[in-house]
Amino acid sequence: MNKIILTTAIAAFLLTSCSSVKKTATNDLAIDNPIVTTLDLTKVTNDKVPVTINPGRFSTDKVVYRLPRVVQGTYSVSDFGKYIDDFKAYDYDGNEIEVKKIDTNTWEINEAKKLDKVAYLVNDTFDMEVKGGIGGETPFSPAGTNIESTNYVLNLHGFVGYFDSLKNNQYKLDVVSPSKFKRTSALQEVNTKTSEDGSTLTSTYFAPRYFDITDNPMFYGELDVQEFKVGDIKIVLSVYSPNKKHSAEKIKAVMEKMMQAQKAYLGSINSTARYDIYLYLSDGTEKAPKGFGALEHHTSTVVVLPEAMPDQALAKSMIDVVSHEFFHIVTPLSVHSEDVHYFDYNQPTFSKHLWMYEGITEYFATLFQVNQGLVSEDEFYQKIMGKIKTASSMNDTMSFTKMSENVLDEPYASQYYNVYQKGALIGMCIDILMREESNGNRGVLSLMKELSLKYGKNKPFEDDKLIEEITAMTYPSIGAFLNTHVVGNTPINYNEFFAKAGLTLEESKVKTNYIQNNGAMIVKADKATETVRFTDAVKANSFWAENGAQPNDAIKEVDGVAVTKETANQVFTNMYMWQPGKEVEVKLDRDGKEVVIKTTLTQSYTTGTSLKENPNATQQQNELRKAWLKG
Numbered sequence: 001m002n003k004i005i006l007t008t009a010i011a012a013f014l015l016t017s018c019s020s021v022k023k024t025a026t027n028d029l030a031i032d033n034p035i036v037t038t039l040d041l042t043k044v045t046n047d048k049v050p051v052t053i054n055p056g057r058f059s060t061d062k063v064v065y066r067l068p069r070v071v072q073g074t075y076s077v078s079d080f081g082k083y084i085d086d087f088k089a090y091d092y093d094g095n096e097i098e099v100k101k102i103d104t105n106t107w108e109i110n111e112a113k114k115l116d117k118v119a120y121l122v123n124d125t126f127d128m129e130v131k132g133g134i135g136g137e138t139p140f141s142p143a144g145t146n147i148e149s150t151n152y153v154l155n156l157h158g159f160v161g162y163f164d165s166l167k168n169n170q171y172k173l174d175v176v177s178p179s180k181f182k183r184t185s186a187l188q189e190v191n192t193k194t195s196e197d198g199s200t201l202t203s204t205y206f207a208p209r210y211f212d213i214t215d216n217p218m219f220y221g222e223l224d225v226q227e228f229k230v231g232d233i234k235i236v237l238s239v240y241s242p243n244k245k246h247s248a249e250k251i252k253a254v255m256e257k258m259m260q261a262q263k264a265y266l267g268s269i270n271s272t273a274r275y276d277i278y279l280y281l282s283d284g285t286e287k288a289p290k291g292f293g294a295l296e297h298h299t300s301t302v303v304v305l306p307e308a309m310p311d312q313a314l315a316k317s318m319i320d321v322v323s324h325e326f327f328h329i330v331t332p333l334s335v336h337s338e339d340v341h342y343f344d345y346n347q348p349t350f351s352k353h354l355w356m357y358e359g360i361t362e363y364f365a366t367l368f369q370v371n372q373g374l375v376s377e378d379e380f381y382q383k384i385m386g387k388i389k390t391a392s393s394m395n396d397t398m399s400f401t402k403m404s405e406n407v408l409d410e411p412y413a414s415q416y417y418n419v420y421q422k423g424a425l426i427g428m429c430i431d432i433l434m435r436e437e438s439n440g441n442r443g444v445l446s447l448m449k450e451l452s453l454k455y456g457k458n459k460p461f462e463d464d465k466l467i468e469e470i471t472a473m474t475y476p477s478i479g480a481f482l483n484t485h486v487v488g489n490t491p492i493n494y495n496e497f498f499a500k501a502g503l504t505l506e507e508s509k510v511k512t513n514y515i516q517n518n519g520a521m522i523v524k525a526d527k528a529t530e531t532v533r534f535t536d537a538v539k540a541n542s543f544w545a546e547n548g549a550q551p552n553d554a555i556k557e558v559d560g561v562a563v564t565k566e567t568a569n570q571v572f573t574n575m576y577m578w579q580p581g582k583e584v585e586v587k588l589d590r591d592g593k594e595v596v597i598k599t600t601l602t603q604s605y606t607t608g609t610s611l612k613e614n615p616n617a618t619q620q621q622n623e624l625r626k627a628w629l630k631g
Helices: 126-131 210-214 248-266 311-329 354-371 377-392 400-405 413-420 422-437 444-454 463-473 476-487 494-500 536-540 542-546 568-576 619-630
Strands: 003-005 019-023 035-040 048-054 063-066 084-091 099-103 106-109 115-123 151-154 171-178 182-194 200-207 218-221 224-230 233-240 274-282 293-297 300-306 503-512 523-526 531-534 554-558 583-590 593-600 604-613
Touching: 084 099, 084 106, 106 115, 151 274, 171 182, 171 210, 171 218, 182 233, 182 274, 200 210, 218 233, 224 248, 233 248, 248 311, 248 354, 274 311, 293 311, 300 311, 300 568, 311 354, 354 377, 354 400, 354 413, 354 422, 354 444, 354 619, 377 422, 377 604, 400 413, 400 422, 400 476, 413 422, 422 444, 422 476, 422 494, 422 619, 444 463, 463 476, 494 503, 494 619, 531 554, 536 542, 542 604, 554 568
Parallel strands: 019 182, 035 171, 233 274, 274 300
Antiparallel strands: 003 293, 035 048, 048 115, 063 106, 084 115, 099 106, 151 218, 171 200, 182 200, 182 218, 224 233, 293 300, 503 604, 523 531, 554 583, 583 593
16 A cells, blocks of 8 residues: 555656446446546546536535545655646536635535535646646655546546545546547446447446545556456556557566466465556656656556666566555555554544555565565575665664654654565564474465454454554564564664574675665765765765766766756666666766766676575574575
């Protein structure tokens, strides 16, 4: 239930109707007094979609309508009300009723008994990213919206709001679109109707409650769609590549292999009949989205990545990103707290257990690859060491539960990224401890399966009792670990856990890329000068050291693209993908003097700590390692 940043690097700069829909016969589904909502994609004016909401009759004098301030999974304020224009309310005679705007996301209607419908226009968020949003930050791109003639990213929380008193009411959603558009949605489609001239199509969807509106994004437009099965789960992959550089068929091959391995790893967990992957590939133009990564929903994920990525780099990123999101079918779909189950979109409270939602999920996404033979053990160890290095650069003495519970506020908000680093390492430590306690028979996956059986998607746990319950279900050592290192503020000594698995640390020369040293950034943003500069770590990066780059050099231009607040994300994403043999030209500013580095990339190295098998490990330690990695 969270966003994933594409790389550590990107985290630093986050400055004919063909369809794939879940269908059901109309007469099989009873829709009683639903809130009738219409999005008309055929009447877009100035990049604004008209929306109408008909809630039925009210018996109260006053009602409140809201767009979400926060949506599940983002752990940040999005304020989707900022993107609403021309909000109006009408009575049953078509006359306007007075509306009072209470705050950014809230409208109050005092003559509610007369209210027939509300209507408004919706701006998309992708267009606003280059402008820094309307009055502040824009939503993280995979949580955002897009309105253009060839593609509509319909994260419905950006279009459809809710009446405070009707969040649990059913919704009937009509989407009117050009009939030539392809469309994908996991929402139940109960009807379709084509206009007399055949030019438009109205698709009618059903949502049991407002949560299902927000939890089921849609794609409309010039899409490339592929489907495949993973066990009993239908996977629908929808790709929008504006310049047709990548195809759904090619990406499907990567996703199918990966997700078959995930399902083999998960075993009996099978909590959804369908899973949707919506991939928007950004072409880097002015109005294209800049926030790369993914936002998961319970049975789908929206992914935004650069279209310029080579096939191999895109495949790797999709494996890392989508594998994390798919594992969310374990938590929070099957295991979640009351904060998740009864989410408040305006004034949310947050669970203490991001170490589980995000950390365990990220750990699964890392471990399953070595478990199923998709990566080598050395590659797995390298990922683990990268997470340790990144986590060590953050606040290692901050209580993880306290950070989770207060994640919207500082000093906790800036530590959120650690849920994917230290959070995953917490999962690793619990896994090793459980393997040790059970002679290799139980691990963190078996724990999550037991929690899934106890709770499931319709029964939340009590946040304050989770650690107590986990301790009772496992071993006292697990409770002691969680209370000391997750609730408490004691840093984890990872060497103790590696020793249990017969591993030792060695200093060695390791391959790295051109913006990191073994996972640690060698560039940082200088807010005072609005530049990006090399840090002292650049001296330990062999490529830059050999080409004369120095600490505090400002990176002015890369391959002809000036580095600005608007372009930095794209520029450094491209640099992250650089491969040896590429011709590059980088212009630096060194105390007002321009320095040009024009050369051919060579493999860059740094000195790092590597995990190696200890030749003196005992048989018991080696067996624990085998159970941990392959059990």
